[in-house]
Amino acid sequence: MDTSSSTPIRVVIIDDQDMVRAGFGALLGAQSDIEVVGDAADGAEAVELVRAVDPDVVLMDIRMPRLDGLAAARQIAQLEDHAPRIIMLTTFDLDDYVFEALRAGASGFLLKDARVEDLTHAVRVVAAGEALLSPSITRSLIAEFVARPERTHEPVTLADLTERELDVMRQVARGLSNGEIAGELFVAEQTVKTHVSRILAKLGLRDRAQIVVAAYEAGVVSAGS
Incomplete structure (x- = not known):
């Protein structure tokens, strides 16, 4: 996907709250290098929307009806012909979901009360192929949940790395x-x-x-x- 300065970053917003979608849409739509190309109210609609409009970045709430953000992220990450970057929208009381969101294919997360500068920065960073690892709370959350003893899968093998x-x-x-x-x-x-x-x-x-x-x-x- 072309995310150069001559081509706007195509974004879709997925959230079951109308005000969140409208607010984020207005903020992002005011940026010359960002174009909001659609929105949806649940994860099932999100998967179909991504197939239809082929965005560069998906802003998606974690907790939604019908299909939650984690399940939707997994499905979107597996779409062969559509590979948008996914930013999960969260609040502090949903921190338990952050690590699983990253595992599901998200490139990072953003708090719903983020400043305009943080929102636009997040979209540009992940569109460029980077991970959204700021603020530092992201790293501390990852460290906390990886350290939990109830993990049931095996870590990757690093033997091939120099x-x-x-x-x-x-x-x-x-x-x-x-x-x-x-x-x-x-x-x-x-x-x-x-x-x-x-x-x-x-x-x-x-x-x-x-x-x-x-x-x-x-x-x-x-x-x-």
């Missing part, structure tokens, strides 16, 4: 951008991009958000590190 790729993975898990990682490791930013691409390919991951999840699950980093 030492440098593991170094880059640690920095991604800290929430650093490619430029910041380049500064930390004293390498070119393009080199970091190459390492990130190789990590994604070797581990079969979709984006940086899933690198973070994998890093915590495999013990490459831990809460507070």
Whole structure:
């Protein structure tokens, strides 16, 4: 999908509250580089809407009728011909869902009371292929839920990663951008991009958000590190 400056970022908004959809739609629609191309009130409508309008970014509530945001995110992430980035909309009382949302294919999450600047930044960041790992609460939430003992699946195997790729993975898990990682490791930013691409390919991951999840699950980093 083309998310260059000459082509607006196509966004759909999924939330069962009319005021949320209208408010976010107005804020995003006022941006010259963002176009709101549709909205829906539940997850089932969301999946059909994504198929129909092929957006770049989906803003989606976690708790909705008929099909919740987690189930919808899983279905959207599996659409072969449509691969939008997904930002889950949440509130503090729904934090239990955040980690599972990232596992389901979301690129990050955003609080519903986010400032206009945070909202537009989030859309631009994930449209560019980055994970939405700011504010730092995202990393702490991931660390908390990965550490829960009731996890029943096995972490990814990191044996195929080189030492440098593991170094880059640690920095991604800290929430650093490619430029910041380049500064930390004293390498070119393009080199970091190459390492990130190789990590994604070797581990079969979709984006940086899933690198973070994998890093915590495999013990490459831990809460507070």
